[in-house]
Amino acid sequence: MEFFERFSGTFMTTPWEARSATPWLDCTNVTRFCCSRRLLPDAVCRAAFLRVLCRRRTRVSQLGWPRALCGGSDAMNALAMACLLEDAAVDQRKAFHSRRVYTACLYTPSYRVLTEQQRLRYNQLQALYFNEQIMFFEIAIGRNVLEALLPRFVVAATYKRLAPVLGGRAAAHRDVSPIEPALRAAILWGGLLLFYSASARMDGGAELGYATPSLLSPCSSG
Amino acid sequence: MLLQEERSLFYSRRVIAQREELELHFVKTHRTHLADEVGHVRWDEEFDWSLVAAAPIPSCAK
Numbered sequence: 001m002e003f004f005e006r007f008s009g010t011f012m013t014t015p016w017e018a019r020s021a022t023p024w025l026d027c028t029n030v031t032r033f034c035c036s037r038r039l040l041p042d043a044v045c046r047a048a049f050l051r052v053l054c055r056r057r058t059r060v061s062q063l064g065w066p067r068a069l070c071g072g073s074d075a076m077n078a079l080a081m082a083c084l085l086e087d088a089a090v091d092q093r094k095a096f097h098s099r100r101v102y103t104a105c106l107y108t109p110s111y112r113v114l115t116e117q118q119r120l121r122y123n124q125l126q127a128l129y130f131n132e133q134i135m136f137f138e139i140a141i142g143r144n145v146l147e148a149l150l151p152r153f154v155v156a157a158t159y160k161r162l163a164p165v166l167g168g169r170a171a172a173h174r175d176v177s178p179i180e181p182a183l184r185a186a187i188l189w190g191g192l193l194l195f196y197s198a199s200a201r202m203d204g205g206a207e208l209g210y211a212t213p214s215l216l217s218p219c220s221s222g
Numbered sequence: 223m224l225l226q227e228e229r230s231l232f233y234s235r236r237v238i239a240q241r242e243e244l245e246l247h248f249v250k251t252h253r254t255h256l257a258d259e260v261g262h263v264r265w266d267e268e269f270d271w272s273l274v275a276a277a278p279i280p281s282c283a284k
Contacts, residue, residue: 094245098236127248130233134255137226 095120096127230259 103123105111114122234256241249 090247091245095243096245096248097233098240098244100240101236102233131248131251134226134230142227 092124093120096124097130099123102126102130227259231256234259 099106099119103111104126105122111119111122234252237244237249237252238256
């Protein structure tokens with residue numbers, strides 16, 4: 001609960017320049033702090049949580065729990081994040097990432113001379129680097145790119161779906177201006193309908209991590 | 223960007239597959255992220271990129 005209160009009270013009112021100076025959002029500081037203070041899971045949670053809030057464009061309605069996380073598929077992520085925050089300290093004796101697929105220097109002569117303890121630490125630092133990289137792409141690139149694409153895509157897709165109803169220039173995808181006011185309104189709710197993160201199958205089987213089939217039929221350009 | 227998303231999915235699946243050997247917090251972190259990331263990759267399938275390229279930029283997005 002403390003996290004949600006700090007998040008809602010601090011982040012939403014802090015300008016971006018100031019945010020980058022805060023330890024828990026500055027990627028270069030995460031590694032330094034997480035080793036001793038178990039901040040990495042916390043920081044990754046914040047990144048994921050930030051995305052949930054931004055995608056839904058939702059402000060926290062009350063201290064403690066945002067409305068966006070109270071229903072739908074995002075509730076699953078909220079539960080997972082809550083578990084992360086409540087767990088015990090990081091077990092430094094275990095690897096943080098798969099050694100088989102994520103040991104960049106595995107085949108170099110230098111790796112052979114490392115002791116087991118050094119190899120374990122190398123694995124842990126590589127895993128932290130990888131998580132920081134994900135955070136950077138999610139926050140600095142992914143969000144900006146998707147938000148830039150959102151209005152154009154919703155306008156195009158909505159017009160495509162409305163065209164058979166409107167008749168006439170059904171094939172004239174480029175001419176959106178006659179119904180632009182309606183499309184602008186569609187953008188507001190279209191984001192909620194078209195851009196959601198569906199539940200993934202998390203456990204077992206060949207379909208591990210794959211999403212369930214989409215409820216929306218894709219728009220075709222034909 | 224999608225390459226990064228796909229790469230992330232691949233690594234997260236491997237982490238979950240080896241969850242017994244790895245640190246619990248990192249496994250849970252990857253599980254949480256994987257659930258969200260799958261939706262991002264699927265957006266690409268739902269996008270009609272030709273429409274996006276042909277559509278005019280709405281004034282509210284400029």
